[in-house]
Amino acid sequence: MRALLFDTYGGPLTVREVPAPDPAPGGVVVRVGASGVCRSDWHAWQGHDPDVVLPHVPGHELAGTVAAVGADVRRWRGGDRVTVPFVNACGRCAQCAAGEHQVCTRQTQPGFTHWGSMAEYVALDAADVNLVALPDGLDAATAAALGCRFATAFRAVVQVARVQPGEWVAVHGCGGVGLSAVQVAVAAGARVVAVDVSPAALRLAADLGAEHTVAEPAVIPELTAGGAHVSLDALGAAVTCENSIRCLRPRGRHVQVGLLPPAQGRPAVPMDLVVARELQVLGSHGMAAHTYPALLGLIAAGRLRPQALVTRQLALDEAGAAIAAVGRDPGIAVVTRF
Template structure:
């Protein structure tokens, strides 16, 4: 099969023929119809996250935002059949550990990551491990581009706003960073009745945020995190701050900008993970956190049961993940897409929808 193969940090992505993957009794093989090129893929290609993950085996096929059609199943699989259209979480849960049994499959103690422990979706075919849990059947009116968008950034944004941030209608939520996951968070928050403030350093992204429902925008290019926080507060009731702030980038500047924008008792949800500038460690103004009774939490993916509500909103036309796809490319064009992500020369989602060339 054709695949785009990662050869090492900042190395060439080789477009080549590789062996077809094998499935076990509990697995499914899917023919990829669309797969995103995510900033997480860029981080792996850039050699980041040694402080979180072991280095991926090399050579490796990246790609973790996959949608496709089931072409084969193991004899133990009962929830999907050949011909079903599916998406899959970016991490495959085991379904048997304590976290999974409590319904937190996105916190699985034995999480299996395509792109890191096994080949991912930048190929014609991909294996979905424990398919009864991790192969998510798609409604007929959810298209292939939406399926790819749902695999990582969009579903994480949904979980961040709906569950971890616990947004209630009428609350103000500030989203720092209007990249792909930030724009998804803005659309989700607006659809759920939030009053959204969008923060970014790029005016074109801020204009897109307004189209997706943000009632106020802040360009933070020339401001400190404290001043960005003050600018967020200026758009809130009585200038007291937002009930929820989301760091949709990952890094000291964006995290602290979100932190300083909170009202007393506010909630900060961190989605983005850091790069080499921070190496996984960000200073937290802990005295303000204590005095103002602030809550800080992370968000990584979504439990499998969370897809039901998310897909219902997409199928019902309340959310439009495919509309965030700004560009579709061929599999052989992946390396250029990574460079575009690196230079922030990409707004929205880049999705591969031709796996043969």
């Protein structure tokens, strides 16, 4: 199969012919129809993820068609159109028994723990636990965008922050996950302040319904008459984490969505404000496959439009440059030609 590989961290990303995977007994191999280009792929390429072993194929946001099925798989067959969350749960640990697959202690992640979806084929574990059937009307490019950024934003806004109509929500960083969070929060009836240094990203946030778009988060308390009820660090940087917490009103909720790899520095979390204002500091890590029906239902009803965030469709040969340039262009880039 053709796949995008790197042999050194931060080194060349090149398309090569490599052996295609075989399915594990409980897993499947999916022929990839689309694979999103995500900031997490950039982190893997830079060596920020300890699970990555070289040489490596990145890619964890995917949609496609089941091509091969392991002997122990019961729910899926060849030809099924599927997507999958980026956390592949084991289905057997205590967290999985509680339905919290996104924090499975035995999880695997395509594009991190093993070769990912920037390839013609990708192996996925525990298929009966992790695969999500695609509705007929949902195209592969849109479905791929759900696997990390949109589903992660949906869970962060709806299930973790529990945003209520009329609340002020600040979104720090308007990349793919941030713009997804803007759209989800607006659909939930919230009033959104989008924060980014890119004018193009802020224009897209405004198009998605953000009431205010700002480059300087210090103005948020004034714009919201006292601070945001909910604030999300959708970028994952020391400065955006701290800014997100500082912009909250008393009893506000901070949700950390963006990765904070230690190699990029530890945030100075203002715990004095956490105590004085009784703030909640929450983490959000993906979304379990069994919770996808609520998200897919809102998409089918037209209340959420993840397709509006897919701004570029690329060939596999263009994916390396896109990973290297993550964050320069607003919206979500998806590889759809392999």
